[in-house]
Amino acid sequence: MHPAPSVIVFTTLSGLGFGLLAYLGLGYPPVTGWVAFVFYLIGFGLAVGGLLASTFHLGRPERAWRALTQWKTSWLSREGLCAVAALLVMGLYAIGAIFLDQHWTLLGLLGAVLSIATVFTTSMIYTQLKTIPRWNMPLTPVLFLSFSLAGGALLAGQERLAPWLLLVAGAVQLAYWAKGDQAFASSGTSMATATGLGDRGAVRAFEPPHTGSNYLLREFVHVVGRKHALKLRVFAFGLGFVLPVLCLWLPTESSLAKHLMAAVAVLAHLAGVVVSRWLFFAQAEHVVGLYYGKR
Amino acid sequence: MTTLPSATEKKLGLVIDLDTCVGCHACVISCKGWNTENYGAPLSDQDAYGADPSGTFLNRVHSFEVQPPEGHAQLVHFPKSCLHCEDAPCVTVCPTGASYKRVEDGIVLVNEDNCIGCGLCAWSCPYGARELDLAEGVMKKCTLCVDRIYNENLPEVDRVPSCVRTCPAGARHFGDLGDPDSDVSKLVAEREGMDLMPEMGTKPVNKYLPPRPKDQIEDQIDILAPLLAPVTEGPGGFMGWLDKALDKLPGQSSGGTA
Ligand code: SF4
Ligand code: SF4
Ligand code: SF4
Numbered sequence: 001m002h003p004a005p006s007v008i009v010f011t012t013l014s015g016l017g018f019g020l021l022a023y024l025g026l027g028y029p030p031v032t033g034w035v036a037f038v039f040y041l042i043g044f045g046l047a048v049g050g051l052l053a054s055t056f057h058l059g060r061p062e063r064a065w066r067a068l069t070q071w072k073t074s075w076l077s078r079e080g081l082c083a084v085a086a087l088l089v090m091g092l093y094a095i096g097a098i099f100l101d102q103h104w105t106l107l108g109l110l111g112a113v114l115s116i117a118t119v120f121t122t123s124m125i126y127t128q129l130k131t132i133p134r135w136n137m138p139l140t141p142v143l144f145l146s147f148s149l150a151g152g153a154l155l156a157g158q159e160r161l162a163p164w165l166l167l168v169a170g171a172v173q174l175a176y177w178a179k180g181d182q183a184f185a186s187s188g189t190s191m192a193t194a195t196g197l198g199d200r201g202a203v204r205a206f207e208p209p210h211t212g213s214n215y216l217l218r219e220f221v222h223v224v225g226r227k228h229a230l231k232l233r234v235f236a237f238g239l240g241f242v243l244p245v246l247c248l249w250l251p252t253e254s255s256l257a258k259h260l261m262a263a264v265a266v267l268a269h270l271a272g273v274v275v276s277r278w279l280f281f282a283q284a285e286h287v288v289g290l291y292y293g294k295r
Numbered sequence: 296m297t298t299l300p301s302a303t304e305k306k307l308g309l310v311i312d313l314d315t316c317v318g319c320h321a322c323v324i325s326c327k328g329w330n331t332e333n334y335g336a337p338l339s340d341q342d343a344y345g346a347d348p349s350g351t352f353l354n355r356v357h358s359f360e361v362q363p364p365e366g367h368a369q370l371v372h373f374p375k376s377c378l379h380c381e382d383a384p385c386v387t388v389c390p391t392g393a394s395y396k397r398v399e400d401g402i403v404l405v406n407e408d409n410c411i412g413c414g415l416c417a418w419s420c421p422y423g424a425r426e427l428d429l430a431e432g433v434m435k436k437c438t439l440c441v442d443r444i445y446n447e448n449l450p451e452v453d454r455v456p457s458c459v460r461t462c463p464a465g466a467r468h469f470g471d472l473g474d475p476d477s478d479v480s481k482l483v484a485e486r487e488g489m490d491l492m493p494e495m496g497t498k499p500v501n502k503y504l505p506p507r508p509k510d511q512i513e514d515q516i517d518i519l520a521p522l523l524a525p526v527t528e529g530p531g532g533f534m535g536w537l538d539k540a541l542d543k544l545p546g547q548s549s550g551g552t553a
Contacts, residue, residue, distance in 0.1 A: 001418075059412020059432025066409055067390035070297045076415055077390035128388065130495055131421045188494050189421075191359075196489040196503055197313075197371060201363035206370060209323070209355035212348045215426040219417065287492065288423035291357055291375065 001132065002222050003281035010054035011122060011280075012273050014083075015144060017046025018115040019152020021090045024097075025112030028156055032101045040094040042155065044087070047115075051083055075128055079121035086114035119148040133187035134180040134284045139172070146172045147273060154244060154269055157262065163245045166269070170241030173276060177233060184285050184295065194290040205293025220286035221294045229283055232275055240272020297389045299382065303401035306473030307439055308379050308500035309456065310482055314507045315466035318358055318372030322458035322467060326354040326376070326437075329457035334442045335407045339430035351428045353377070353437045354458055371506055374467070376458070377424035377437035378491065378499035379403050385416035385425060385436075393434070401473070401500060402441055407433045421495045444469075472500050 020043040024031075031039050055061045068084070070077040090111040096102035123144035126135040150165035191205070192198020244265035252258045285295045330353055331338040340350035354376040362368045379396075383403050386394045393410035396403050405416075412432040417425040425436045440456035443449060453460060459467045470479035479502075482488070488502035 057414070059414075059427055059434075060410065063391070063409070063411045066392070067411060067413070070390050070392050073297045073299075073387040074390045076388065076413065080390065125388075125415070129419055130384070131419060189492055193492050193494060194421075195359055195371070195373060196491055196505065197359065197361050200369070200506075201361045204360045204362065205357065206360040207358035209320075209352070209357055209375075210349075214349050214355075215351065215417075215429070216423045219414065219427075220423070286418070287421050287495075291373075291423060 001281045001284040001286060002219050003278050004057050006053050006056040008274060008277045008281065010050045011144075012050070012270070012277050013046045013053065014050025014122070015119055015148040016151040016155060016270070016273070017043050017048070017050060018083075018086060018118050019148035019150075020155040021047060021086065021152075022112040022115040022149075023152050023156035023158065025090060025093060025108040025110075025115065027103055027105070027108060028158055030103060032097050032103075034098075036094065036097040039156070040090075040098065043090070044094075047083070047087065075121055075124040079118060079125060082114055082118040082121050086111060086118050089114055116145070116148070119144055130187075131287050132284050133183035133189070133287075135280075136187075137176075137179060137183060139176045139179055143169075143172050143176045147276075150241075151269055151273065154262075154266055159248055159262075162265075163248045166241050166245050166248075170237060173237065173241070180283070187287075189287045189290070191290045191293070194287065205291070208292055216288055217292065217294075221289045221292060222282055223294060226283060229279060232279055236272050236275035236279060238272070239268045240276055241269075243268040243272075297386050297392050297394060299386055299396055300398045303381075303396070303398055303473065305400045305471045306379075306381070306500045307400045307402060307444070307470070308472045308479075308502070309376070309439075309459065310468040310470070310472075310479045310488060310502050310504060311374055312466040312468070312486075312504040313371050313373065314504060315464050316356075316372040316374060316462075317464050317466075318356055318370075319463065320356050321461050321463055322374055323352060323354050323356055325457045325461035327352055329440065329443070330435075330438070334438050335405070336428055336431035336433055336435070338435060339428055341429055351426045351435050353424075353426070353435060355423075367509065369506065369509055374458075375422060375424070376501075377403060377420075377439075378422060378497070378501035379437075379439060381498035381500060382496060384419040384495075384497060388415045388419045390415070402439045403436070404438055404441065405434050405436055407431070410434050421492050421497065422499075439469075472502065 024039055024043060055064050058064060067077055067080045071081050089107060093104060093108045093111050096104050120141055123141040127140040130136050146169040150162065150169040153162040153165050190198065191203045195203050197203050247261040247265035250261060252261055289295045327338055338351040340348065342348050343350065354374060357373040357375060359371045359373055360368050361371055379401055383396055386396050386403060390413065391409045391411055393406045394416050410433040412427055412434065414427050416434055417427060425434055428435050443457060444454050446454060455469045459469045468479050468482060470477045472479055474480060483502045486504040488504050490499050491503060
């Protein structure tokens, strides 16, 4: 798949943002006043910024509201609804925390559930696609949720919890890569089934429909970036999980050093997740490539 | 609404004969011609006369080579457009309700006024049957020429999809695949028509008729041929002498080792 920057930015930022909002909704940390303002600013900034970025890949962004109507069948529609609901509920909760020194526990709980549900629905948009075997696995929602929970804990300053959740997310990431590498082959789809000609011999793409490129090739067949995949995986894993855990576990004397380490951990994690998301798209192979003799 | 109908009154679709198709691309051109000036937004081209031309097409013809374990390879021309699937994933993933499957005839359509151009329907289609038009920002796909097949302003012979009307080889057939007594259904039964990627669970309405087996080409097809076999491999006589004499001359040799 074409690794469109808008989608990478969207899934990365909104995953982190909704993760942070979920912790805030549960009262971790139980901040009020100005400190709460800063926390919520970061949470909403990431979540809303991500959502805005996602509208950049629409052909007709001015009609985006229509995407809220088909929740009965469409995961994309469900995601839109969950996101709007989560932002509204957490907005109310934030008003209580910032201006009224209040923690409306039930409202916060609802907001946390909706925030996590948003991340889950995002992951299901990809998971539901049978056409992309690497995404069509139960591990995909696990990947998105574990990233969001780990990143959220990191941003929420949960020093005890965050390293463990980062380790879990890192393990899920490794499992996802291992399983994903087998996915296309074990899906059973090949040029033989795509053309229905497989039982007569070996099928080879002889001539494409046009000499030029087209929407399908640009959108679904991205072979160029894959050759550095292994190196990028090392970067993603090192930056996203190993370095943040080291930063958090390193014994520090002063509180300044501690804050500095936390900042490094957050930035490294963010960079690692971006690389991981880039690979998530760039390495995903759509079955339509088979008609072009490509994957 | 993006909920699929549990059943449709008819299952209109195409039957494409891979044995007969000669790969002339006439159906591609007539499809583009009809659909760029009728239903919905035109099918735009980008850089049409430049170095990197591309454009929106609803029907594309691939060509595949099939090499059996023994014998000669066979070339198969392979037209591909929307298969109007019964279990169309492109409809259920659509967040806006722009994509829908008609109850009356099973045609899968896009209401372009509601489409936000998110592209998810194209992601969900295994066959590459949907293309986002770069000029209009909305999703385009085969309409089965819904604006021809019921169009009483057209002579009756023209009330079929443009590709079917155009095909010079008679490789494309249109009809109700839900009716077992229709001509297309009989054709599919007789020729063992097949589904593309059945494992995707899309239950395509369009069927493909597999190419018939090719005649075997015998090694020796002409009884006179042995009499015409060359008598000697190397050139002899005058030509042989000339060849050697020329080789001796300084400069580039006419053949062999230089
Ligand atoms: S061929 Fe593709 S676009 Fe057409 S109905 Fe099937 S899934 Fe949808
Ligand atoms: S591109 Fe248009 S038709 Fe396709 S899923 Fe998005 S809104 Fe629906
Ligand atoms: S017009 Fe007919 S013969 Fe020509 S490419 Fe299309 S289906 Fe094949």
